[in-house]
Amino acid sequence: MKKPIMKNMILSLLAVMAVLALLTLIRDSGNYIGKNYFDSDEFNAELRSFESSIVSLILAVPDSEELKKNITVTAEEIDEHRYRFGSLQDQLDSIKFQYEGRTDEASIAERNKKMEDITKNFEDDGHVADKIRLEKEKQVDGYFLALERRKNEFLNYDKGFIYKLKNKETGEEFTNGEMNTKLAYKKEYSSKSNYLRGNVINDSIDNSWYVQNLVGYTHPQFEGTIAVSEASIKNGDRAYSYQYFKKEERFFLGILILGVMAAVVFVLLWRKEKKHFQHEEGKRKYRSLPIDVQWVLFFVSIFIVFTATDELRNGILHYGGYDIPIFTLIIAILAATFVFYQWEWLKDGFGSFDWKNTLLHSWYNSLEGFFLKRTIGIQTLIMLIVIFFWGFGTLLTLVQGFALIIWIPATIFIGMPVLVFLMSRMAYLNRIMMKTEEMARGVIGNQIEVRGKSPIAEHAASLNELRDRIKSSHSEQAKSERLKTELITNVSHDLRTPLTSIITYTDLLKNPSITDEERASYIAILDKKSMRLKTLIEDLFEVSKMATGNIELDKRKVDLTQLLQQAIAEHQEDIDKSGLEYRVGIGTKPIMSYVDGQKWWRVLDNLIINTLKYALPNTRVYINLDQIDGEAVFVIKNIAKYELGNDVNELTERFKRADTSRHTDGSGLGLAIAQSIVDLHGGSLRMEVDGDLFKVTVKIAVIV
Structure with a gap:
């Protein structure tokens, strides 16, 4: 290990001698070459x-x-x-x-x-x-x-x-x-x-x-x-000056000769010995620095080499060699060694420059971020300037007492107000940060106080909005968990009922002693319960596909007036038997829209069936279709048979019924399916409850 270090130092010494000769030639050739x-x-x-x-x-x-x-x-x-x-x-x-x-x-x-x-x-x-x-x-x-x-x-x-x-x-x-x-x-x-x-x-x-x-x-x-x-x-007064000049002249020539020799030896040794400057651990650490920092270090090292060597030249040449700065020579050699290490570490990266991996880019981003909220950036800059001049003025008063004449009023009317302002802002910011940490831990707590119209106050208002949304999200989450529990209960109940009947009557059919009449009755019940189970499963799959968007629409130009007339006609027999009085307001003028006719008919069908199941007997049902402001507006109203409650949106949840005892025959998915189909078409379905009055309004764009 010591041997490579010594070789590196020798190469650096040779390089310093060559630089010394170069600087001497540049700085002093005009005094000695061709001159006396x-x-x-x-x-x-x-x-x-x-x-x-x-x-x-x-x-x-x-x-x-x-x-x-x-x-x-x-x-x-x-x-x-x-x-x-x-x-x-x-x-x-x-x-x-x-x-x-x-x-x-x-x-x-x-x-x-x-x-x-x-x-x-x-x-x-x-x-x-x-x-x-x-x-x-x-x-x-x-x-x-x-x-x-x-x-x-x-x-x-x-x-x-x-x-x-x-x-x-x-x-x-x-x-x-x-x-x-x-x-x-x-x-x-x-x-x-x-x-x-x-x-x-x-x-x-x-x-x-x-x-x-x-x-x-x-x-x-x-x-x-x-x-x-x-x-x-x-021999006279000028003899010393003359001899000193001749001595400098000899040193000048000697430095040039030794420098040329050192340069030649350096070139001969460099190719063979430069491998000792390839320190992998140092290279890894050096290359981890920002690119501009690497280059600054490289050129600063070169500057130190030339500066120290020039000081060495001055000591050798102009002080007759009696005042050679040894410490300066050591610095020059160490700096030259560092230059050679950096050269070996940098040369692999020549030609590739990533602006994003520079300290300047980092500073630029910091400065850009500093002024993202311009008010905060300008206020902070002003406060820094005030604090700087306040500190400078304080130091000045220690040197020049008369500065107190300016320093005291400036402290009272500028320094202290700025300090109080800064401390109040920092205190306000600390409170906001504490509230933010509480919210991160899940503690909602009270709202943050909003003071004034500063960016910090705006941030506090934004955090309050976030708090409200988190609180609402928690409420929605709790509601979702409740509805999920109800969904599981309802699905289990609705699937178990027909399935239990199927199992029961299947067991009864296995009895060989039953009569043909009983057998036919059991088979009819099995058929009815099987169709009921099939409807439940199909509706469940359909609403699931719609909720995930995994369904394709075959949109075509459809007359919504004619489609509604067909849907009402389809249920005319059930309407006549229901004891309900239907008041239908449909014009004769076609209302055209791009819809999937089959899916849109399902919306109308579900809403009409919903009135047949849940409307109070011996009441009126109102059905209207009209074109208003470029939209087809379908409205259906009835008096509910059961108490609906306050949250009308729950009626579109899966397996939710107005008949909470679940005695009516249905899947509980009718309104959910209708809602999903309307959403897929880009329309809107809105339900309203006023006491026992239940109203559904469906809107969709028409073709003009």
């Missing part, structure tokens, strides 16, 4: 400093006495000086206050002299002008005193420059050192190579701005030569 010491940035900076200083310090120093003669005093300056400390009376009162309580003759004489001088300031402009001129002369003297000190420093630390220069306008010559000696560097100033120019005022000295106003902006021109002797770069 006198082309270096350091020497040229010194030369520019010398050129800018020599004009104001040596070559063109103004005459201080001449400058003093040019001093002028304006009326504005006189007024400013006169009223600098207030009006005449203000200044006199100030002097009196200063000498109050001092009664010795010297103090009194001094006070009177000052008061006399102040009074004269307001009486004589010339007196004030003389005082201003004296102040300006002191400023000039101060400039030249500082200039002399700067000149001495310049002459003592001129870095071995020699010069021979002549003022082009006055012809005055200036010489320092021997030009006849062997020169290592020389720069000519002439019309061909530009004259030496510079401001006669040294603007780095105090009061230079004032002296500049006296002189004006003058830049005399000088021709001649500035040079550096060969002796000064060998």
Whole structure:
């Protein structure tokens, strides 16, 4: 294990050396390739400093006495000086206050002299002008005193420059050192190579701005030569700088040579040793990260390699190798190692990029979700901004006390209200979450209080609706369980009755001693009970198929008026025997609709049979069919024989009868079958109960 790690570190070290050479070539080639010491940035900076200083310090120093003669005093300056400390009376009162309580003759004489001088300031402009001129002369003297000190420093630390220069306008010559000696560097100033120019005022000295106003902006021109002797770069003040440059130059070449060698060795070893960077466990963990995070880590690692290596270059090259940052070298090697691991882990995924597997996509979804309810998003953003600036303002008050002037009102009128608002919203949200958890556990409880019209209040209202639906669902579930129990009981009862009769009379037929008349009677009863059982089973299968939608309709254009007339005619004999008075309201005009004629006839048949079975004897039955607003409307009404109860919808449940004692002959599926057929046709069947009045209304679209 240790051997592959060492090989990886060696490869990384070689890569760092190659990068070091590359950076050195890019950053420093302009200083060393085809260049010498006198082309270096350091020497040229010194030369520019010398050129800018020599004009104001040596070559063109103004005459201080001449400058003093040019001093002028304006009326504005006189007024400013006169009223600098207030009006005449203000200044006199100030002097009196200063000498109050001092009664010795010297103090009194001094006070009177000052008061006399102040009074004269307001009486004589010339007196004030003389005082201003004296102040300006002191400023000039101060400039030249500082200039002399700067000149001495310049002459003592001129870095071995020699010069021979002549003022082009006055012809005055200036010489320092021997030009006849062997020169290592020389720069000519002439019309061909530009004259030496510079401001006669040294603007780095105090009061230079004032002296500049006296002189004006003058830049005399000088021709001649500035040079550096060969002796000064060998043994003089410049020798150290020159030798240091040569040493940097050698380091520069050495880094390039070692870098090229390291690059060659790296290329030769990489193909053979790169397998050691294929760490499967690390690859699995790395590839589990979002894709953009992988690439960011990769490029950040490369950036660290180049940054650390550049710092290493600076330490080796510009500090003569005496300050090599070992810690930086270790960081560069470790970062390079991580780069190579990442390269091996990433290269298999080149060319495939899944946007959904990125951190940016996750952030985008979060941001999109943050503003799904825009009001909540904006309110939260505002609160975060307020809290941020509130915290920033609190820190600012610790540094700058005057910030309390703004911080206290902002806290009272903005910070505290926002905090209270946030806490109240969070408290309200917590209550809603507690209620939600209770609902998840099946505890319905009371309704959640809806406060205001905020999105949280809307959420509370939605939860209340969900609560009501759950409560209704529980009620429906209980009802369904009850009806299921009744269904099982009713099915068992209705199937057992004919089946018991069949079994009983079958046993009786086995008796050989029965007469032919009894045998015929038993067979008739068996036939009747068998047909009854067959009807029950067929109705049960049919309503089951309809409930599951496992039935096909053969829709055709049918005259509903004619179909109803046929259904009534089919039962005319039973109607005449029933003792009921049927009042039929059917027009002669055809009412056409797309229906399955056989199934729709079954609806009418079941509803008519229902009246024959359950209508109170000696009452009227009303049957009407009409076309209203593009729909065929069939209505049948009767007075019920039995008490119907309040829940009329239960009558369409399977095996539900108005005859709860189940003495009537029927399957209990008539209305359920009718309801299912109407639903399959896209129509509607609605039942209404008003006391003992039972009414059924069937509607279906007609063909216009």
